[in-house]
Amino acid sequence: MDVTRRFHLLAIHPSFDPLMKKKANLRQRSATALTSSLWTATAARAPAFTSLSGDQQADVLVVGGGIAGMSTALSLAEKGIDVALVEAGQPGDGATGQSGGLVAPDYIRHSPESIRSVLGHKDAERLTGMIGRSGQHVFDLITRYGIDCGARQDGFYTPSHTPSLAEDQRRYANQWRVRGHKVSFVEGEEVRRLFGADRYCGALRFEEGGSLNPLGYVRGLARSAQLNGARVFTNSTVRALNREKDVWVCQTSSGTIRAPRVVLAANGGNAALHPAMRRTSLPLHVVQFATTPLDPAQRRAILPNGGGFTDKVPYLFTARIDNHGHLVSAFPMSFLLKGDEGYYREARSRLREHFETMRDPDIGHLWRGVAWVNTSFLPEVYDLGDDAIAIQACNGRGIATNTVLGAEVAAMLATGDSESLSVRMRKPKPIRFYSAAAMLPKLLMSMAYLSRINSKSA
Numbered sequence: 001m002d003v004t005r006r007f008h009l010l011a012i013h014p015s016f017d018p019l020m021k022k023k024a025n026l027r028q029r030s031a032t033a034l035t036s037s038l039w040t041a042t043a044a045r046a047p048a049f050t051s052l053s054g055d056q057q058a059d060v061l062v063v064g065g066g067i068a069g070m071s072t073a074l075s076l077a078e079k080g081i082d083v084a085l086v087e088a089g090q091p092g093d094g095a096t097g098q099s100g101g102l103v104a105p106d107y108i109r110h111s112p113e114s115i116r117s118v119l120g121h122k123d124a125e126r127l128t129g130m131i132g133r134s135g136q137h138v139f140d141l142i143t144r145y146g147i148d149c150g151a152r153q154d155g156f157y158t159p160s161h162t163p164s165l166a167e168d169q170r171r172y173a174n175q176w177r178v179r180g181h182k183v184s185f186v187e188g189e190e191v192r193r194l195f196g197a198d199r200y201c202g203a204l205r206f207e208e209g210g211s212l213n214p215l216g217y218v219r220g221l222a223r224s225a226q227l228n229g230a231r232v233f234t235n236s237t238v239r240a241l242n243r244e245k246d247v248w249v250c251q252t253s254s255g256t257i258r259a260p261r262v263v264l265a266a267n268g269g270n271a272a273l274h275p276a277m278r279r280t281s282l283p284l285h286v287v288q289f290a291t292t293p294l295d296p297a298q299r300r301a302i303l304p305n306g307g308g309f310t311d312k313v314p315y316l317f318t319a320r321i322d323n324h325g326h327l328v329s330a331f332p333m334s335f336l337l338k339g340d341e342g343y344y345r346e347a348r349s350r351l352r353e354h355f356e357t358m359r360d361p362d363i364g365h366l367w368r369g370v371a372w373v374n375t376s377f378l379p380e381v382y383d384l385g386d387d388a389i390a391i392q393a394c395n396g397r398g399i400a401t402n403t404v405l406g407a408e409v410a411a412m413l414a415t416g417d418s419e420s421l422s423v424r425m426r427k428p429k430p431i432r433f434y435s436a437a438a439m440l441p442k443l444l445m446s447m448a449y450l451s452r453i454n455s456k457s458a
């Protein structure tokens with residue numbers, strides 16, 4: 001509130017100074033855009049849903065209307081299974097609608113070979129296959145249902161910021177390729193041309209990746225689920241979920257659903273739905289932002305062939321351009337950067353640092369999000385017993401993988417065969433020293449931020 005009022009006061013006076021006027025206009029727009037994401041402004045309209053009312057029954061209840069829940073509901077409905085989904089707000093109100101929309105069929109921390117020492121040969125190969133195919137799965141689904149979400153299958157890149165990472169990535173490209181995935185390594189000079197940024201010495205290119213409007217995408221999944229017979233209830237927060245005899249009883253403020261089987265896909269909200277899900281993931285706070293549409297010269301220089309990237313620097317940098325020419329990027333929140341004004345300054349500074357052609361970036365939208373991270377950095381599906389399953393697979397990287405996981409969970413519920421899953425189901429384990437651990441992502445990002453500003457001033 002204070003910030004908005006201050007910006008408002010600034011806007012009253014500026015007529016005497018054109019530079020101040022420009023700055024004031026910029027800030028005022030920034031301030032008003034703070035709470036709305038680019039996606040809210042540009043996504044195709046959401047279908048109309050009603051909230052849950054009365055006593056209802058379903059074969060499967062899905063809680064959470066993000067990508068994981070909607071994909072599960074859609075796939076169950078496609079199989080003719082009677083499914084009801086309840087969402088606290090509207091589809092995409094969680095991490096899905098806050099995200100950057102990159103379709104990234106890559107591991108966060110691993111390569112196809114290194115994951116073998118974590119999961120063992122068989123499970124590792126299955127997960128690698130799933131992640132490698134996940135981008136194509138998303139774009140096929142979009143085509144199949146004609147989802148209007150600005151989808152661009154123009155590649156996802158993981159750039160190398162050091163020669164030693166470039167060396168590793170040359171090997172990773174080969175590891176993906178021998179497993180049949182369309183992944184290559186692009187050398188530094190070509191990356192500089194493809195990105196319009198000169199700080200990388202190479203990049204892994206995932207040909208089947210790309211980007212989309214995540215809110216448009218999840219709304220399209222919701223519409224498709226409904227068309228296939230799923231019942232989708234919005235503005236329906238689950239207040240209690242209890243097992244009574246052989247059924248789960250889910251209560252919202254205005255209704256009840258009874259179902260023998262339940263899938264929890266509420267991301268960070270899973271913790272409040274089932275005691276075993278408490279303390280199983282950590283919050284990573286992110287500031288996501290988008291510029292106003294780039295001018296023609298910037299369009300020619302920055303990502304001229306499309307595609308998007310996320311680098312491996314601890315204080316990570318990411319960029320993509322949407323169909324309207326907005327450049328979309330993000331930075332992790334730390335303890336050292338506070339207040340909306342600071343976020344806008346940081347957003348502009350990061351763009352200037354990475355793109356020579358962005359001398360005076362104009363931020364049109366800036367919003368915050370929370371990515372819930374597993375300590376494994378891997379997608380997890382938990383068996384909670386009593387026919388309850390939880391998908392906990394955000395990790396800041398779930399657009400493609402959570403779409404596939406939803407389809408796989410549905411296949412498992414339809415057949416009873418857990419081999420339908422690319423992830424081995426486990427029992428959830430609470431993270432030890434959770435209160436302290438929950439601060440770790442922000443603490444680590446604070447250190448990464450410090451090291452960045454120190455290296456800038458060195």
Ligand SMILES: Cc1cc2nc3c(=O)[nH]c(=O)nc-3n(C[C@H](O)[C@H](O)[C@H](O)COP(=O)(O)OP(=O)(O)OC[C@H]3O[C@@H](n4cnc5c(N)ncnc54)[C@H](O)[C@@H]3O)c2cc1C
Pocket residue numbers: 063064065066067068069086087088089090091092093094095096097098099100101102103104236237238239265266267268269270272273286287288330368369370371393394395396397398399400402
């Ligand atoms: C800022 C940010 C940027 C990201 N960028 C990318 C990216 O570029 N590419 C990528 O692949 N991934 C990205 N991610 C991660 C990606 O968005 C997530 O992995 C994915 O959207 C998670 O989907 P989900 O369905 O599991 O969870 P969510 O989208 O969080 O959905 C959970 C839903 O459950 C609902 N809910 C919670 N509690 C209840 C309750 N009690 N009753 C009813 N409903 C409830 C919530 O309202 C919410 O809609 C990003 C995440 C963030 C936060």
